[in-house]
Amino acid sequence: MAEMNNIASGANIHINTHRQILSVSSNGSNCDKMEHKAGGWFAEHCPIWPGQAHLLKVEKVLFEGKSKYQRMMVFQSSGYGKVFVLDGALQLTEKDECSYQEMMTHLPLCSIPSPNKVLLIGGGDGGILREISRHKSVDQIDICEIDTMLIDVYKQFFPDIAVGYDDPRVKLHVQDGTEFLQSVPNATYDAIIVDAFDPIRAEHELFDSPFFESAAKALRPGGVMCIQAESLWYQSLDIEQLVSRFRHVFGGSISYAWTVVPTYPRHACSPLSTPNSILYSPII
Missing domain, CATH: 2.30.140.10 (Spermidine synthase, tetramerisation domain)
Incomplete structure:
Protein backbone atom coordinates (compact mmCIF):
# COMPACT_ATOMS: atom_id res chain seq x y z
CA MET A 1 0.00 0.00 0.00
CA GLU A 94 -15.38 -0.40 13.58
CA LYS A 95 -17.70 -1.29 16.45
CA ASP A 96 -21.06 -1.68 14.71
CA GLU A 97 -20.31 -2.17 10.99
CA CYS A 98 -21.03 -5.89 11.31
CA SER A 99 -24.73 -5.22 11.92
CA TYR A 100 -25.10 -3.61 8.50
CA GLN A 101 -22.75 -5.83 6.50
CA GLU A 102 -24.18 -9.11 7.79
CA MET A 103 -27.80 -8.06 7.28
CA MET A 104 -27.19 -6.88 3.71
CA THR A 105 -25.39 -10.12 2.83
CA HIS A 106 -26.76 -13.11 4.67
CA LEU A 107 -30.47 -12.34 4.40
CA PRO A 108 -30.50 -12.48 0.59
CA LEU A 109 -27.86 -15.20 0.19
CA CYS A 110 -29.51 -17.48 2.74
CA SER A 111 -32.92 -17.08 1.10
CA ILE A 112 -31.98 -18.87 -2.15
CA PRO A 113 -30.39 -22.31 -2.61
CA SER A 114 -26.62 -22.44 -3.27
CA PRO A 115 -25.91 -19.01 -4.77
CA ASN A 116 -23.05 -19.30 -7.24
CA LYS A 117 -22.44 -15.88 -8.82
CA VAL A 118 -22.90 -12.70 -6.80
CA LEU A 119 -22.64 -9.06 -7.88
CA LEU A 120 -22.01 -6.24 -5.40
CA ILE A 121 -22.58 -2.69 -6.64
CA GLY A 122 -20.82 -0.23 -4.38
CA GLY A 123 -19.72 -1.60 -1.03
CA GLY A 124 -16.19 -0.30 -1.55
CA ASP A 125 -15.30 -0.77 2.12
CA GLY A 126 -15.07 -4.55 1.54
CA GLY A 127 -17.28 -5.59 4.44
CA ILE A 128 -20.03 -7.13 2.34
CA LEU A 129 -17.33 -8.88 0.29
CA ARG A 130 -16.02 -10.31 3.55
CA GLU A 131 -19.46 -11.68 4.39
CA ILE A 132 -20.13 -13.04 0.88
CA SER A 133 -16.86 -14.96 1.16
CA ARG A 134 -18.33 -16.99 4.02
CA HIS A 135 -20.70 -18.70 1.56
CA LYS A 136 -18.91 -21.77 0.21
CA SER A 137 -21.29 -22.25 -2.72
CA VAL A 138 -20.21 -18.92 -4.23
CA ASP A 139 -17.42 -19.21 -6.79
CA GLN A 140 -17.64 -15.78 -8.46
CA ILE A 141 -17.88 -12.44 -6.65
CA ASP A 142 -17.95 -9.31 -8.82
CA ILE A 143 -17.80 -5.88 -7.23
CA CYS A 144 -18.47 -2.68 -9.16
CA GLU A 145 -17.00 0.37 -7.37
CA ILE A 146 -16.22 3.59 -9.21
CA ASP A 147 -13.94 5.25 -6.63
CA THR A 148 -10.54 3.57 -6.24
CA MET A 149 -9.39 6.13 -3.68
CA LEU A 150 -12.23 5.08 -1.39
CA ILE A 151 -11.06 1.47 -1.64
CA ASP A 152 -7.47 2.44 -0.84
CA VAL A 153 -8.50 4.48 2.19
CA TYR A 154 -10.50 1.56 3.57
CA LYS A 155 -7.60 -0.84 2.99
CA GLN A 156 -5.25 1.52 4.82
CA PHE A 157 -7.40 2.33 7.86
CA PHE A 158 -9.90 -0.56 8.05
CA PRO A 159 -7.95 -3.70 7.06
CA ASP A 160 -10.25 -6.02 9.03
CA ILE A 161 -13.17 -4.80 6.92
CA ALA A 162 -11.37 -4.51 3.58
CA VAL A 163 -10.06 -8.07 4.02
CA GLY A 164 -12.89 -9.06 1.68
CA TYR A 165 -10.75 -7.99 -1.26
CA ASP A 166 -8.23 -10.72 -0.45
CA ASP A 167 -10.58 -13.51 -1.54
CA PRO A 168 -9.41 -14.91 -4.92
CA ARG A 169 -13.03 -15.21 -6.04
CA VAL A 170 -13.36 -11.42 -6.01
CA LYS A 171 -13.03 -9.42 -9.23
CA LEU A 172 -13.08 -5.63 -9.01
CA HIS A 173 -14.69 -3.61 -11.80
CA VAL A 174 -13.85 0.11 -11.55
CA GLN A 175 -16.93 1.40 -13.31
CA ASP A 176 -20.26 3.14 -12.86
CA GLY A 177 -22.79 0.63 -11.57
CA THR A 178 -25.51 1.50 -14.06
CA GLU A 179 -23.17 1.18 -17.04
CA PHE A 180 -21.81 -2.10 -15.75
CA LEU A 181 -25.25 -3.65 -15.37
CA GLN A 182 -26.21 -2.62 -18.89
CA SER A 183 -23.26 -4.63 -20.23
CA VAL A 184 -24.00 -7.78 -18.22
CA PRO A 185 -25.49 -10.72 -20.18
CA ASN A 186 -28.99 -11.76 -19.20
CA ALA A 187 -29.39 -14.26 -16.36
CA THR A 188 -25.80 -13.95 -15.11
CA TYR A 189 -26.12 -13.59 -11.32
CA ASP A 190 -27.88 -15.50 -8.57
CA ALA A 191 -27.77 -12.44 -6.31
CA ILE A 192 -27.22 -8.71 -6.70
CA ILE A 193 -26.52 -6.59 -3.62
CA VAL A 194 -26.59 -2.80 -3.97
CA ASP A 195 -24.68 -0.76 -1.40
CA ALA A 196 -23.92 2.29 -3.49
CA PHE A 197 -26.17 5.08 -2.25
CA ASP A 198 -29.01 6.14 0.00
CA PRO A 199 -31.96 5.13 -2.19
CA ILE A 200 -34.15 7.89 -0.83
CA ARG A 201 -31.97 10.40 -2.67
CA ALA A 202 -34.30 10.36 -5.65
CA GLU A 203 -31.96 12.33 -7.91
CA HIS A 204 -29.51 9.42 -8.02
CA GLU A 205 -29.81 7.47 -11.27
CA LEU A 206 -29.64 4.17 -9.39
CA PHE A 207 -33.00 5.10 -7.88
CA ASP A 208 -34.68 5.00 -11.29
CA SER A 209 -36.62 2.08 -12.73
CA PRO A 210 -34.17 1.57 -15.66
CA PHE A 211 -31.50 0.56 -13.16
CA PHE A 212 -33.83 -1.99 -11.59
CA GLU A 213 -34.82 -3.23 -15.04
CA SER A 214 -31.16 -3.84 -15.90
CA ALA A 215 -30.73 -5.66 -12.59
CA ALA A 216 -33.79 -7.83 -13.26
CA LYS A 217 -32.37 -8.88 -16.62
CA ALA A 218 -29.00 -9.70 -15.05
CA LEU A 219 -30.60 -12.01 -12.46
CA ARG A 220 -31.11 -15.69 -13.09
CA PRO A 221 -34.60 -17.14 -12.60
CA GLY A 222 -35.15 -17.43 -8.87
CA GLY A 223 -32.40 -14.93 -8.13
CA VAL A 224 -32.50 -12.23 -5.47
CA MET A 225 -31.69 -8.53 -5.33
CA CYS A 226 -31.07 -6.68 -2.07
CA ILE A 227 -30.88 -2.92 -1.62
CA GLN A 228 -30.57 -0.61 1.39
CA ALA A 229 -34.03 0.89 1.91
CA GLU A 230 -33.61 3.32 4.83
CA SER A 231 -35.69 3.67 7.98
CA LEU A 232 -39.43 3.07 8.20
CA TRP A 233 -39.58 5.59 11.05
CA TYR A 234 -38.52 8.53 8.88
CA GLN A 235 -39.10 7.61 5.24
CA SER A 236 -42.21 5.45 5.10
CA LEU A 237 -43.67 7.24 2.07
CA ASP A 238 -40.38 7.02 0.18
CA ILE A 239 -40.10 3.34 1.03
CA GLU A 240 -43.61 2.81 -0.33
CA GLN A 241 -42.47 4.39 -3.59
CA LEU A 242 -39.38 2.18 -3.69
CA VAL A 243 -41.46 -0.93 -3.03
CA SER A 244 -43.83 0.11 -5.80
CA ARG A 245 -40.96 0.38 -8.26
CA PHE A 246 -39.60 -2.98 -7.18
CA ARG A 247 -43.00 -4.59 -7.57
CA HIS A 248 -43.48 -3.08 -11.03
CA VAL A 249 -40.10 -4.33 -12.28
CA PHE A 250 -39.67 -7.64 -10.48
CA GLY A 251 -43.08 -8.84 -9.42
CA GLY A 252 -42.89 -11.83 -7.09
CA SER A 253 -42.29 -11.36 -3.38
CA ILE A 254 -40.72 -8.27 -1.84
CA SER A 255 -39.40 -8.37 1.71
CA TYR A 256 -38.50 -5.46 3.98
CA ALA A 257 -36.17 -6.29 6.86
CA TRP A 258 -34.78 -4.13 9.65
CA THR A 259 -31.74 -4.10 11.89
CA VAL A 260 -30.19 -1.73 14.43
CA VAL A 261 -27.03 0.23 13.64
CA PRO A 262 -26.42 2.43 16.71
CA THR A 263 -24.27 5.06 14.97
CA TYR A 264 -26.78 5.78 12.20
CA PRO A 265 -28.90 8.84 13.10
CA ARG A 266 -32.04 6.83 12.29
CA HIS A 267 -30.43 3.90 14.19
CA ALA A 268 -31.48 1.41 11.53
CA CYS A 269 -30.65 -0.12 8.20
CA SER A 270 -33.38 -1.82 6.24
CA PRO A 271 -32.60 -4.19 3.37
CA LEU A 272 -35.28 -4.61 0.73
CA SER A 273 -35.13 -7.92 -1.08
CA THR A 274 -36.78 -9.28 -4.22
CA PRO A 275 -38.14 -11.08 -6.21
CA ASN A 276 -38.58 -14.67 -5.08
CA SER A 277 -36.70 -14.82 -1.80
CA ILE A 278 -38.48 -15.26 1.52
CA LEU A 279 -36.28 -13.65 4.17
CA TYR A 280 -38.17 -15.07 7.14
CA SER A 281 -37.84 -18.65 5.84
CA PRO A 282 -34.11 -19.12 5.13
CA ILE A 283 -32.81 -21.98 3.02
CA ILE A 284 -29.76 -22.43 5.27
Whole structure:
Protein backbone atom coordinates (compact mmCIF):
# COMPACT_ATOMS: atom_id res chain seq x y z
CA MET A 1 0.00 0.00 0.00
CA ALA A 2 1.39 3.38 -0.96
CA GLU A 3 1.86 6.11 1.61
CA MET A 4 -1.30 8.12 2.14
CA ASN A 5 0.13 11.17 0.40
CA ASN A 6 0.37 9.04 -2.74
CA ILE A 7 -2.85 7.12 -2.31
CA ALA A 8 -4.49 8.65 -5.37
CA SER A 9 -2.63 10.79 -7.86
CA GLY A 10 -4.19 14.19 -8.37
CA ALA A 11 -6.52 13.87 -5.39
CA ASN A 12 -6.80 16.62 -2.81
CA ILE A 13 -5.49 14.80 0.26
CA HIS A 14 -4.68 16.20 3.66
CA ILE A 15 -3.68 14.32 6.79
CA ASN A 16 -3.49 16.27 10.02
CA THR A 17 -3.52 14.57 13.38
CA HIS A 18 -2.75 17.68 15.46
CA ARG A 19 -5.12 20.47 14.50
CA GLN A 20 -7.94 22.53 15.89
CA ILE A 21 -11.22 20.75 15.13
CA LEU A 22 -13.30 23.07 12.95
CA SER A 23 -16.64 23.06 11.17
CA VAL A 24 -16.98 21.70 7.64
CA SER A 25 -20.14 21.74 5.51
CA SER A 26 -21.30 19.17 3.01
CA ASN A 27 -21.26 19.45 -0.78
CA GLY A 28 -24.89 20.49 -1.06
CA SER A 29 -26.47 17.11 -1.72
CA ASN A 30 -30.23 16.62 -1.65
CA CYS A 31 -30.04 15.41 1.92
CA ASP A 32 -27.78 18.34 2.87
CA LYS A 33 -26.01 16.33 5.52
CA MET A 34 -23.33 18.27 7.36
CA GLU A 35 -20.44 17.46 9.61
CA HIS A 36 -19.57 19.70 12.52
CA LYS A 37 -16.31 19.08 14.32
CA ALA A 38 -16.30 22.18 16.50
CA GLY A 39 -15.30 21.39 20.06
CA GLY A 40 -13.98 17.94 19.21
CA TRP A 41 -17.32 16.39 18.22
CA PHE A 42 -18.61 15.01 14.93
CA ALA A 43 -22.32 15.48 14.28
CA GLU A 44 -24.56 14.49 11.41
CA HIS A 45 -27.97 16.01 10.78
CA CYS A 46 -30.36 16.03 7.87
CA PRO A 47 -33.85 17.35 6.97
CA ILE A 48 -35.00 13.73 6.74
CA TRP A 49 -34.66 13.48 10.54
CA PRO A 50 -35.31 17.10 11.65
CA GLY A 51 -34.53 18.38 15.10
CA GLN A 52 -31.82 15.89 15.97
CA ALA A 53 -28.19 15.02 15.39
CA HIS A 54 -26.00 12.11 16.40
CA LEU A 55 -22.68 13.15 17.93
CA LEU A 56 -19.44 11.20 18.29
CA LYS A 57 -16.40 12.40 20.21
CA VAL A 58 -13.42 12.92 17.90
CA GLU A 59 -10.19 11.79 19.54
CA LYS A 60 -8.01 12.29 16.46
CA VAL A 61 -8.54 13.03 12.77
CA LEU A 62 -6.59 10.33 10.93
CA PHE A 63 -7.27 11.26 7.33
CA GLU A 64 -9.03 13.82 5.18
CA GLY A 65 -9.08 13.74 1.39
CA LYS A 66 -11.09 14.33 -1.72
CA SER A 67 -11.33 12.05 -4.71
CA LYS A 68 -12.83 12.84 -8.10
CA TYR A 69 -16.22 11.86 -6.70
CA GLN A 70 -16.47 12.63 -2.98
CA ARG A 71 -14.90 13.90 0.25
CA MET A 72 -13.66 11.42 2.84
CA MET A 73 -12.65 11.60 6.47
CA VAL A 74 -11.43 8.99 8.94
CA PHE A 75 -11.25 9.75 12.64
CA GLN A 76 -10.63 7.88 15.86
CA SER A 77 -13.69 8.07 18.10
CA SER A 78 -13.76 7.56 21.84
CA GLY A 79 -16.40 4.84 21.82
CA TYR A 80 -16.75 3.24 18.38
CA GLY A 81 -13.17 2.85 17.16
CA LYS A 82 -12.27 4.30 13.77
CA VAL A 83 -15.06 6.04 11.86
CA PHE A 84 -15.40 6.63 8.10
CA VAL A 85 -17.30 9.70 6.86
CA LEU A 86 -18.26 10.32 3.23
CA ASP A 87 -19.46 13.77 2.09
CA GLY A 88 -20.35 14.57 5.70
CA ALA A 89 -22.38 11.39 6.21
CA LEU A 90 -21.21 8.68 8.60
CA GLN A 91 -20.72 5.43 6.69
CA LEU A 92 -19.46 2.96 9.27
CA THR A 93 -17.59 2.48 12.51
CA GLU A 94 -15.38 -0.40 13.58
CA LYS A 95 -17.70 -1.29 16.45
CA ASP A 96 -21.06 -1.68 14.71
CA GLU A 97 -20.31 -2.17 10.99
CA CYS A 98 -21.03 -5.89 11.31
CA SER A 99 -24.73 -5.22 11.92
CA TYR A 100 -25.10 -3.61 8.50
CA GLN A 101 -22.75 -5.83 6.50
CA GLU A 102 -24.18 -9.11 7.79
CA MET A 103 -27.80 -8.06 7.28
CA MET A 104 -27.19 -6.88 3.71
CA THR A 105 -25.39 -10.12 2.83
CA HIS A 106 -26.76 -13.11 4.67
CA LEU A 107 -30.47 -12.34 4.40
CA PRO A 108 -30.50 -12.48 0.59
CA LEU A 109 -27.86 -15.20 0.19
CA CYS A 110 -29.51 -17.48 2.74
CA SER A 111 -32.92 -17.08 1.10
CA ILE A 112 -31.98 -18.87 -2.15
CA PRO A 113 -30.39 -22.31 -2.61
CA SER A 114 -26.62 -22.44 -3.27
CA PRO A 115 -25.91 -19.01 -4.77
CA ASN A 116 -23.05 -19.30 -7.24
CA LYS A 117 -22.44 -15.88 -8.82
CA VAL A 118 -22.90 -12.70 -6.80
CA LEU A 119 -22.64 -9.06 -7.88
CA LEU A 120 -22.01 -6.24 -5.40
CA ILE A 121 -22.58 -2.69 -6.64
CA GLY A 122 -20.82 -0.23 -4.38
CA GLY A 123 -19.72 -1.60 -1.03
CA GLY A 124 -16.19 -0.30 -1.55
CA ASP A 125 -15.30 -0.77 2.12
CA GLY A 126 -15.07 -4.55 1.54
CA GLY A 127 -17.28 -5.59 4.44
CA ILE A 128 -20.03 -7.13 2.34
CA LEU A 129 -17.33 -8.88 0.29
CA ARG A 130 -16.02 -10.31 3.55
CA GLU A 131 -19.46 -11.68 4.39
CA ILE A 132 -20.13 -13.04 0.88
CA SER A 133 -16.86 -14.96 1.16
CA ARG A 134 -18.33 -16.99 4.02
CA HIS A 135 -20.70 -18.70 1.56
CA LYS A 136 -18.91 -21.77 0.21
CA SER A 137 -21.29 -22.25 -2.72
CA VAL A 138 -20.21 -18.92 -4.23
CA ASP A 139 -17.42 -19.21 -6.79
CA GLN A 140 -17.64 -15.78 -8.46
CA ILE A 141 -17.88 -12.44 -6.65
CA ASP A 142 -17.95 -9.31 -8.82
CA ILE A 143 -17.80 -5.88 -7.23
CA CYS A 144 -18.47 -2.68 -9.16
CA GLU A 145 -17.00 0.37 -7.37
CA ILE A 146 -16.22 3.59 -9.21
CA ASP A 147 -13.94 5.25 -6.63
CA THR A 148 -10.54 3.57 -6.24
CA MET A 149 -9.39 6.13 -3.68
CA LEU A 150 -12.23 5.08 -1.39
CA ILE A 151 -11.06 1.47 -1.64
CA ASP A 152 -7.47 2.44 -0.84
CA VAL A 153 -8.50 4.48 2.19
CA TYR A 154 -10.50 1.56 3.57
CA LYS A 155 -7.60 -0.84 2.99
CA GLN A 156 -5.25 1.52 4.82
CA PHE A 157 -7.40 2.33 7.86
CA PHE A 158 -9.90 -0.56 8.05
CA PRO A 159 -7.95 -3.70 7.06
CA ASP A 160 -10.25 -6.02 9.03
CA ILE A 161 -13.17 -4.80 6.92
CA ALA A 162 -11.37 -4.51 3.58
CA VAL A 163 -10.06 -8.07 4.02
CA GLY A 164 -12.89 -9.06 1.68
CA TYR A 165 -10.75 -7.99 -1.26
CA ASP A 166 -8.23 -10.72 -0.45
CA ASP A 167 -10.58 -13.51 -1.54
CA PRO A 168 -9.41 -14.91 -4.92
CA ARG A 169 -13.03 -15.21 -6.04
CA VAL A 170 -13.36 -11.42 -6.01
CA LYS A 171 -13.03 -9.42 -9.23
CA LEU A 172 -13.08 -5.63 -9.01
CA HIS A 173 -14.69 -3.61 -11.80
CA VAL A 174 -13.85 0.11 -11.55
CA GLN A 175 -16.93 1.40 -13.31
CA ASP A 176 -20.26 3.14 -12.86
CA GLY A 177 -22.79 0.63 -11.57
CA THR A 178 -25.51 1.50 -14.06
CA GLU A 179 -23.17 1.18 -17.04
CA PHE A 180 -21.81 -2.10 -15.75
CA LEU A 181 -25.25 -3.65 -15.37
CA GLN A 182 -26.21 -2.62 -18.89
CA SER A 183 -23.26 -4.63 -20.23
CA VAL A 184 -24.00 -7.78 -18.22
CA PRO A 185 -25.49 -10.72 -20.18
CA ASN A 186 -28.99 -11.76 -19.20
CA ALA A 187 -29.39 -14.26 -16.36
CA THR A 188 -25.80 -13.95 -15.11
CA TYR A 189 -26.12 -13.59 -11.32
CA ASP A 190 -27.88 -15.50 -8.57
CA ALA A 191 -27.77 -12.44 -6.31
CA ILE A 192 -27.22 -8.71 -6.70
CA ILE A 193 -26.52 -6.59 -3.62
CA VAL A 194 -26.59 -2.80 -3.97
CA ASP A 195 -24.68 -0.76 -1.40
CA ALA A 196 -23.92 2.29 -3.49
CA PHE A 197 -26.17 5.08 -2.25
CA ASP A 198 -29.01 6.14 0.00
CA PRO A 199 -31.96 5.13 -2.19
CA ILE A 200 -34.15 7.89 -0.83
CA ARG A 201 -31.97 10.40 -2.67
CA ALA A 202 -34.30 10.36 -5.65
CA GLU A 203 -31.96 12.33 -7.91
CA HIS A 204 -29.51 9.42 -8.02
CA GLU A 205 -29.81 7.47 -11.27
CA LEU A 206 -29.64 4.17 -9.39
CA PHE A 207 -33.00 5.10 -7.88
CA ASP A 208 -34.68 5.00 -11.29
CA SER A 209 -36.62 2.08 -12.73
CA PRO A 210 -34.17 1.57 -15.66
CA PHE A 211 -31.50 0.56 -13.16
CA PHE A 212 -33.83 -1.99 -11.59
CA GLU A 213 -34.82 -3.23 -15.04
CA SER A 214 -31.16 -3.84 -15.90
CA ALA A 215 -30.73 -5.66 -12.59
CA ALA A 216 -33.79 -7.83 -13.26
CA LYS A 217 -32.37 -8.88 -16.62
CA ALA A 218 -29.00 -9.70 -15.05
CA LEU A 219 -30.60 -12.01 -12.46
CA ARG A 220 -31.11 -15.69 -13.09
CA PRO A 221 -34.60 -17.14 -12.60
CA GLY A 222 -35.15 -17.43 -8.87
CA GLY A 223 -32.40 -14.93 -8.13
CA VAL A 224 -32.50 -12.23 -5.47
CA MET A 225 -31.69 -8.53 -5.33
CA CYS A 226 -31.07 -6.68 -2.07
CA ILE A 227 -30.88 -2.92 -1.62
CA GLN A 228 -30.57 -0.61 1.39
CA ALA A 229 -34.03 0.89 1.91
CA GLU A 230 -33.61 3.32 4.83
CA SER A 231 -35.69 3.67 7.98
CA LEU A 232 -39.43 3.07 8.20
CA TRP A 233 -39.58 5.59 11.05
CA TYR A 234 -38.52 8.53 8.88
CA GLN A 235 -39.10 7.61 5.24
CA SER A 236 -42.21 5.45 5.10
CA LEU A 237 -43.67 7.24 2.07
CA ASP A 238 -40.38 7.02 0.18
CA ILE A 239 -40.10 3.34 1.03
CA GLU A 240 -43.61 2.81 -0.33
CA GLN A 241 -42.47 4.39 -3.59
CA LEU A 242 -39.38 2.18 -3.69
CA VAL A 243 -41.46 -0.93 -3.03
CA SER A 244 -43.83 0.11 -5.80
CA ARG A 245 -40.96 0.38 -8.26
CA PHE A 246 -39.60 -2.98 -7.18
CA ARG A 247 -43.00 -4.59 -7.57
CA HIS A 248 -43.48 -3.08 -11.03
CA VAL A 249 -40.10 -4.33 -12.28
CA PHE A 250 -39.67 -7.64 -10.48
CA GLY A 251 -43.08 -8.84 -9.42
CA GLY A 252 -42.89 -11.83 -7.09
CA SER A 253 -42.29 -11.36 -3.38
CA ILE A 254 -40.72 -8.27 -1.84
CA SER A 255 -39.40 -8.37 1.71
CA TYR A 256 -38.50 -5.46 3.98
CA ALA A 257 -36.17 -6.29 6.86
CA TRP A 258 -34.78 -4.13 9.65
CA THR A 259 -31.74 -4.10 11.89
CA VAL A 260 -30.19 -1.73 14.43
CA VAL A 261 -27.03 0.23 13.64
CA PRO A 262 -26.42 2.43 16.71
CA THR A 263 -24.27 5.06 14.97
CA TYR A 264 -26.78 5.78 12.20
CA PRO A 265 -28.90 8.84 13.10
CA ARG A 266 -32.04 6.83 12.29
CA HIS A 267 -30.43 3.90 14.19
CA ALA A 268 -31.48 1.41 11.53
CA CYS A 269 -30.65 -0.12 8.20
CA SER A 270 -33.38 -1.82 6.24
CA PRO A 271 -32.60 -4.19 3.37
CA LEU A 272 -35.28 -4.61 0.73
CA SER A 273 -35.13 -7.92 -1.08
CA THR A 274 -36.78 -9.28 -4.22
CA PRO A 275 -38.14 -11.08 -6.21
CA ASN A 276 -38.58 -14.67 -5.08
CA SER A 277 -36.70 -14.82 -1.80
CA ILE A 278 -38.48 -15.26 1.52
CA LEU A 279 -36.28 -13.65 4.17
CA TYR A 280 -38.17 -15.07 7.14
CA SER A 281 -37.84 -18.65 5.84
CA PRO A 282 -34.11 -19.12 5.13
CA ILE A 283 -32.81 -21.98 3.02
CA ILE A 284 -29.76 -22.43 5.27
